[in-house]
Amino acid sequence: MKTDREDVVYMTQSGYAEFKSSVPLHSFTGESNNLTGMIDFHENVIDFYLDLNTLRTGIDRRDRDMFRTLDVDEHPFAEYTGELTSSFDHDSDEKQRVTAVGEFTMHGITRDLEVSGYLQKQGDQITLEAEWILNIKDYELEPPSILFVEVDEEMEIRIETELEPRSRDETLGGN
Amino acid sequence: MPKPVIIPGAGRFMRSLLAPALLLGIVLTLVMPDRTVAQLPRERVETDEPVDNVFWAMTNVGISTVRNLSEGNLNSSVLHTFGLVDRGIEHLYGLDDGANTRIRLDYAISDRFSAGVGRMTFNKVVDIGGKYNILRQTTTGSIPVELAVKASMGINTMPNTGYRFSERLSYFTSVMIARKFNSFSLQLTPMIAHFNRTVGDNPDQLFGLGIVTNYELTDRLALSAEYLPVFGDRNANTHDAMALALNIDTGGHIFQIFFTSSQWHNEEFIMANNRDRFWKGDFRFGFNIHRVFGIGR
Known part of the structure; x- marks a missing residue:
């Protein structure tokens, strides 16, 4: 894409998002390949969201319980919007550790969240990997029970995606 | 009530402040940078996925349903049927009469195909078989029905019967056609069973049509029913x-808590052996327990 960097944002619509949850003696994973987001280095904006309806744990009844817990009809998205607090060298193809501060919103509740991860330039693309611990009680979600045993309120979140350069105007429109 | 204090000229003073304040507000709005962060528009993902929970378990009471497992999952089922309820309190309404218990394990090789093995008390029948989902009803209606096939083979492992091995075998196959209408699901199941050895004039093949319904009362409770008429020659x-x-x-x-006429499990044995009539009061208590284990994740 022949545009100046100022006119470019890096975007994905098929990123991987995963949560790992556990009950005593057992853990399970929910996955989605519909993580959508962009990094705008010029404006220093990071913006990602996931349609929670696309998460799958491998057991449809468990998915249904998860959707009920998350109240996905009322609050369909988990969202993170923030900014990078560390620099990223576009001329390096090394994996670079970065930190972002911003707000994470789920279940209609917004909390400040600092996330560390890695960015790496790969040709035109940039890969992103990040993980953090989410306490679902912070978002006023009650841990569901499996046979009267409560699911751990802390979940490991991991995202991984390749971001492609896009024109800012096409991506953000009039924003 | 205290009398208000009126300061002469105060109203004119306030009016004189109003115009500069408004002007300052307009200027600040135009000059100050926009702090709104540019965000992507939030869009829901369009999905056309299989309808959830057409039936809640792989077996209703005795008839298999179109429900199948996701790849890598293991389903365990324990099924029990007791004696007739009309045996009265002396037999604790049939619970003292012993249970025909069936244990079954099914493993999903893919999202559409599962295979498993089971064993029940009566005739010590061990059965192996599989279920394949040809069609899945989808949320958008692009596929309006579920269509699945089941095939199994049973082996009577009772000792000291004098049966040759081939005489112990029975075969079963069925086609399951189902649709979920909001909270109500209906399944029609044409089926055929073959027994290598029969008694007297009993036919070696039996034809039936299983009818299964499910109605979801809440997310946690559902009522289901099944009826299995046998057509043509019957035992x-x-x-x-x-x-x-x-x-x-x-x-x-x-958990399935039920009243049923047949103490047998598996469609072929229900067709071959049910001698009780539900509407004549010949029914018994039973319960099934189903549990899916996510082996793959």
Whole structure:
């Protein structure tokens, strides 16, 4: 894409998002390949969201319980919007550790969240990997029970995606 | 009530401040940078996925349903049927009369195909078989029905019967056609069973049409029913089987508490052996427990 960097944002619509949850003696994973987001280095904006309806744990009844817990009809998205607090060298193809501060919103509740991860330039693309611990009680979600045993309120979140350069105007429109 | 203090000229003073304040507000709005962060528009993902929970378990009471497992999952089922309820309190309404218990394990090789093995008390029948989902009803209606096939083989492992191995074998196949209409699901199941050895004039092949319904009362409770008429030649003194069940989703298990006419499990043995008539009061208590284990994740 022949545009100046100022006119470019890096975007994905098929990123991987995963949560790992556990009950005593057992853990399970929910996955989605519909993580959508962009990094705008010029404006220093990071913006990602996931349609929670696309998460799958491998057991449809468990998915249904998860959707009920998350109240996905009322609050369909988990969202993170923030900014990078560390620099990223576009001329390096090394994996670079970065930190972002911003707000994470789920279940209609917004909390400040600092996330560390890695960015790496790969040709035109940039890969992103990040993980953090989410306490679902912070978002006023009650841990569901499996046979009267409560699911751990802390979940490991991991995202991984390749971001492609896009024109800012096409991506953000009039924003 | 205290009398208000009126300061002469105060109203004119306030009016004189109003115009500069408004002007300052307009200037600040135009000059100050826009702090709104540019965000992507939030868009829901369009999905056309299989309809959830057409039936809650792989077996209703005695008839297999179109429900199948996701790849890598293991389903365990324990099924029990007791004696007739009309045996009275001396037999604790049939519970003292012993249970025909069936244990079954099914493993999903893919999202559409599962295979498993089971064993029941009566005739010590061990059965192996599989279920394949040809069509899945989808949320958008692009596929309006579920279509699945089941095939199995049973082996009578009772000792000291004098049967040759081939005489112990029975075969079964069925086609399951189902659709979920909001909270109500209906399944029609044409089926055929073959027994290598029969008694007297009993036919070696039996044809039936299983009818299964499910109605979701809440997310956790559902009522289901099944009826299994046999068509054509049938075994002497047998009747069409029927069952009514309450399904309970505990979050990890599906419990089915039911009244049924047949104490046998597996469609071929229900068709071949049910001698009780539900509507004549010949029914018995039973319960099934189903649990899916996510082996793959």
